[in-house]
Amino acid sequence: MAWLIGIDEAxxxxxxxxxxxxxxxxxxxxxxxxxERRGTGCERRSNVGGLALAETDMSIDLYQRLAxxxxxxxxxxxxxxxxxxxxxxxxxxxxxxxxxxxxxxGVLTALATCGRPIADWQTLxxxxxxxxxxxxxxxxxxxxxxxxxTELAGRFSKTCEAxxxxxxxxxxxxxxxxxxxxxxxxxxxxxxxxxxxxxELLKSILANLPATHxxxxxxxxxxxxxxxxxxxxxxxxxxxxxxxxxxTESRPRSHYRWGPAEERVKICFRTKGETELPVALASMTAKxxxxxxxxxFNAFWTAQLPGLRPTAGYPQDAKxxxxxxxxxQSKLRIDDSVLWRNR
Numbered sequence: 001m002a003w004l005i006g007i008d009e010a011x012x013x014x015x016x017x018x019x020x021x022x023x024x025x026x027x028x029x030x031x032x033x034x035x036e037r038r039g040t041g042c043e044r045r046s047n048v049g050g051l052a053l054a055e056t057d058m059s060i061d062l063y064q065r066l067a068x069x070x071x072x073x074x075x076x077x078x079x080x081x082x083x084x085x086x087x088x089x090x091x092x093x094x095x096x097x098x099x100x101x102x103x104x105x106g107v108l109t110a111l112a113t114c115g116r117p118i119a120d121w122q123t124l125x126x127x128x129x130x131x132x133x134x135x136x137x138x139x140x141x142x143x144x145x146x147x148x149x150t151e152l153a154g155r156f157s158k159t160c161e162a163x164x165x166x167x168x169x170x171x172x173x174x175x176x177x178x179x180x181x182x183x184x185x186x187x188x189x190x191x192x193x194x195x196x197x198x199x200e201l202l203k204s205i206l207a208n209l210p211a212t213h214x215x216x217x218x219x220x221x222x223x224x225x226x227x228x229x230x231x232x233x234x235x236x237x238x239x240x241x242x243x244x245x246x247x248t249e250s251r252p253r254s255h256y257r258w259g260p261a262e263e264r265v266k267i268c269f270r271t272k273g274e275t276e277l278p279v280a281l282a283s284m285t286a287k288x289x290x291x292x293x294x295x296x297f298n299a300f301w302t303a304q305l306p307g308l309r310p311t312a313g314y315p316q317d318a319k320x321x322x323x324x325x326x327x328x329q330s331k332l333r334i335d336d337s338v339l340w341r342n343r
Contacts (some may be wrong), residue, residue, distance in 0.1 A: 001027065001029050001030060001212075001216050001221060002026070002027075002028055002030055002060075002216050002217045002218065003025060003026065003027060003028075003209060003216055003218040003219065004026040004028055004060070004062070004219050004278050005024065005025050005026070005202065005205055005206075005218065005219070005220040005221070005278060006023065006024050006025045006218075006220075006221050006222075006273070006276060006277070006278025006279035006280070006281065006282045007021065007022070007198050007201065007202060007220070007221070007222045007223070007282050008021070008022060008222070008223045008273060008274060008279050008280075008282040008283035008285040008286055009021045009022070009194060009198070009223070009283075009286055009288075010022070010084060010286035010289075010290045011286075011290040011313070012190070012194060013314060013315070014312070014313035014314045014315070014318060014341065015313060015314070015315055015318040015319075015341045016141075016293045016294075016311060016313030016318045016321065016322070016339070016340065016341070017263065017290060017293060017297055017312075017313040018174040018175055018177070018180075018290060018293050019167060019174070019175040019194070019197070019290075019341075020172060020173070020174055020175075020286040020287070020289045020290035020293070021101065021172065021173045021194075021197055021198055021201050021286055022171070022172045022173075022281075022282040022283065022284070022285035022286030022287075022289070023169075023170070023171045023172075023201050023202065023204075023205045023282050023285075024110070024167065024169065024170050024278045024279075024281045024282045024285065025167075025168050025169040025170075025205050025208075025209060025278075026062070026073065026165060026166065026167055026168065026278055027163050027165070027166040027168050027216075028060050028062070028065075028164065028166075029164035029165075030060060030164050031062070036087075037234050039253070041299070044283070048197060051104065051245070053086065061277075062276075062277035062278065063081075065163040065164075065165055065275050066156075066159050066160065066277070067200070067222040068159045068167065069152070069155045069156050069159040070159075070268070070277070071193055071279070072157075072275075072277075073086075074087070079105050079106050079109060079152055080102050080106065081280045081281050081284065081287070082274065082283075082284075083274035083280060083283055084103065084274075084283040084284045084286070084287035084288075085102060085283075085287075086283065087102035087106075088103055088287055088291065090104070090291075091119075094306070099143040100140075100141070100142050100145050100288065100291065100313065101143040102284075103284050103287060103288040104140070104141040104142065104144040104149070104288070105144055105148070105149070106144060106284045107170075107283060107284050107285050107288045108140065108141055108149050109149055109152045109156055109168055110145070110156070110170055110281060110285075111151040111152045111170060112150075112168060113134075113153055113156055113157050113160070113167055114147065114167055114168065115171065116170075118140050119139065119140060120137050120138060120139050120140050121136065121137050121138050121140065121292060121296070122137050123290065124140065124289070125174065125211055125289060127174060127296070128174060128176040128179075129275065129336060130176060131300060131332070131334060132296050132297045132299070132300035132301070133293075133296050136296040136299065138292075138295065138296075138299070140292075148269065157291070159264075168209065168210060168280070169203055169205055169208055169209070170203060170282075170285055170318065171201060171208070172285055172286060172289045172342055173200075173201045174289060174290075174292065174293060175197060176241075176338070177196075177337070177338060177339060177340055177341045178337050178338045180341050181337065181341060181342050181343075183196065183197065183285055184342070185221060190343045191225050191226035191227070191228055192228075192234075194225050194226070194278065195225045195228065195231065195234050196234065196238075198222060198225070198297065198307075199234060199235065199238045200238070202220065202222075203238060203249070206218070212306050214262075215260075215262045215263035216263060216265070217262075217263060217264045217265070217266070218263070218264070218265045219252055219268075219272050220267040220268070221268050221270060221276050221278065221279050222267065222269045222270075222273060222279070223268075223269075223270070223272075223273035223274060223283070224253075224254075224269050224270060224271050224273070225269070228269075229249050229250060229251060229254055229256065230249050231249075231254050231256065231267075231269055232244050232246045232249070232256060233289055235258075235267070235268055239258060241256040242255050242259055242265075243258060244258050244292075245256075245257050245258060247257065250270070252270065252271055253268055253270040253271070254268070254269045254270075255267070255268045255269075256268075266312075273312065294310075294311075294313060297313075298310035300310065301325055301328075304325070304328045304332070305325060305328055306323065308321075308324060311319075318340075321340050322340065323340070
């Protein structure tokens, strides 16, 4: 048996709204794992101390294990779990192909499976104390029927049980602009800030794993943080009680491990991490939380300025939006530091 953990972000590029980082954790039985290899991108071998070491022993493919209920692409019947950019289509008005439908089918079903049924925004998360979140609420789901989610949750639970797979945790970290700016200044770049935020979330996930009778290995995949290839010093900073061993550092992947053999932790930062199901669901979770946060943000400002066109927060349109709300922002005494991400 083993733990699988996936981490990804949404909202790294915008000037408005939060950065959102999501993480998922799974308990998996490794029966017949060798036959499940699908090519995760973290399987090369390296020579460390004269010994040939497999960069990962984890070859369990959750898409294969859960194929009866999960698909990497929308097919109308199963739950689509994939990179959130492929599933979220804000410009589309078709509930079957766009909006929040696919995110809700994945994220809210997963949360229900973990014993966290979500009825509204207030039960989903505790947002930062900002004006646009104060008093805001909306019923969930928005673009999916509750009965559909109930049916999917039942199917997902049964398939997981039959496949010896258990989703044990989903966590999301929202970073508001003021905190994002502070962390970026402290760490030097926004990429470094994202790395520290992600590893802090990983530590929270690890601390929250259920106790087991025997120690288990842990396999972690993170989508790469910008162009960064070296994460060893970052990991050593956050896990000072362990010696972080570097296996590979390259543009496609950077791979590390630590801990005793029976509970070895292996982590891979890789490009296209969303091709692995735990990372894909983390991507969807992060995106869903950010999109709901932006709904609250836009609802606040459009109430102040009727006729104001909402924004997704990305640079070009963010400048338009900020210029249009400037007078009201000044009147409400809302400082730029809580509104605008500098990088």
